[in-house]
Amino acid sequence: MATPQIRTSASPRDPSKPGFVYLPLIAGWLVPGAGHFLLGKWGRGVLLAVSIIGMFALGIGMNGKVYANAHEILDLLGLVGDLGNGLLYFGSRALSLGADQVQVTTGDYGTRFIVVAGLLNVIAAVDAHNIRTGRKPA
Amino acid sequence: MLRPSHFTAVVLFALCASVVFGITMRETPRRMVRYGAYCFVLFVGAAIVLSWVMFLIAR
Numbered sequence: 001m002a003t004p005q006i007r008t009s010a011s012p013r014d015p016s017k018p019g020f021v022y023l024p025l026i027a028g029w030l031v032p033g034a035g036h037f038l039l040g041k042w043g044r045g046v047l048l049a050v051s052i053i054g055m056f057a058l059g060i061g062m063n064g065k066v067y068a069n070a071h072e073i074l075d076l077l078g079l080v081g082d083l084g085n086g087l088l089y090f091g092s093r094a095l096s097l098g099a100d101q102v103q104v105t106t107g108d109y110g111t112r113f114i115v116v117a118g119l120l121n122v123i124a125a126v127d128a129h130n131i132r133t134g135r136k137p138a
Numbered sequence: 139m140l141r142p143s144h145f146t147a148v149v150l151f152a153l154c155a156s157v158v159f160g161i162t163m164r165e166t167p168r169r170m171v172r173y174g175a176y177c178f179v180l181f182v183g184a185a186i187v188l189s190w191v192m193f194l195i196a197r
Contacts (some may be wrong), residue, residue, distance in 0.1 A: 044161050055154040061140040062147075106140065109147045116151070120158040127162040137165050 017132070024132045028125030030086040035128025039138070048124045055117040056088050059098075064110020066098035078111070084118025145185075152181030 028035025033049030036042075060066075066089070070076035082089050092098055102108050130136040142150065160174025 047157055048161060051154040051157040055151070058140065058150060062142070063139050104141075106142065106147075109142070109144075110140075113147075113151065116155065120155060123162050124158055 021132060022129065025125050025129035028128040029084070029121065032086070032088070032121050032124060035125050036131075039128060039131055041128075041131070041138075052085075052117050052121045052124065053088065055113050055120070056085055056092075059110040059113030059117060060092060062106045062110030062113065063099045063102075063104065064107055064112070064114045065100065065102050066092050066114060068093065068100075078115055081115035081118045084120075084122040085114070086121060089118065148182060148185045152178050152185075156181065 024035035024038045027038055031049075032052035033045035033047075036045030036048060065078075067075060067079040067082045070079045085092075098110075098114065099107055102111055127136065131138055156174045156178035159177045160170040160172075164170045164173045
């Protein structure tokens, strides 16, 4: 009698695939879609990159706030979300993009776009890691 | 500076989020498309329904 196969979490040290197992996770965090590019998932990577970078760019275009520090708990949550954008966040900080204070309604939309883009990027990076470890079918 | 209407912002937000959800939450391309479309409809539909609810409450 065939026994049902239950897929458990794959070992992060999968010997069948050489290389640093966390590379897609880190690359995907730093550059949206890069984790999928490293795994040869070009179509998915392009769609993820366009969506996340587009969302971030729309947020900047709407003059959304880019969190630089956290004086309150809500600011801390915003900062964590923004940090999910990886190099986009650090680049925007270096170039002083975005607003320091939200003064118009669209700026508030833009702030949310930037935070959510970061959160979506984290989801995409974890997805790349799951494909790399075999937890998700390629 | 971009100044989209509230509804345009909702549609753009839903589009980007739905693409990421579809790709990351499902395993086959067909199911990715279906789940992405499902998320998009739910995002936009929920925004429209909640907008009407708030409009009726505010009257």
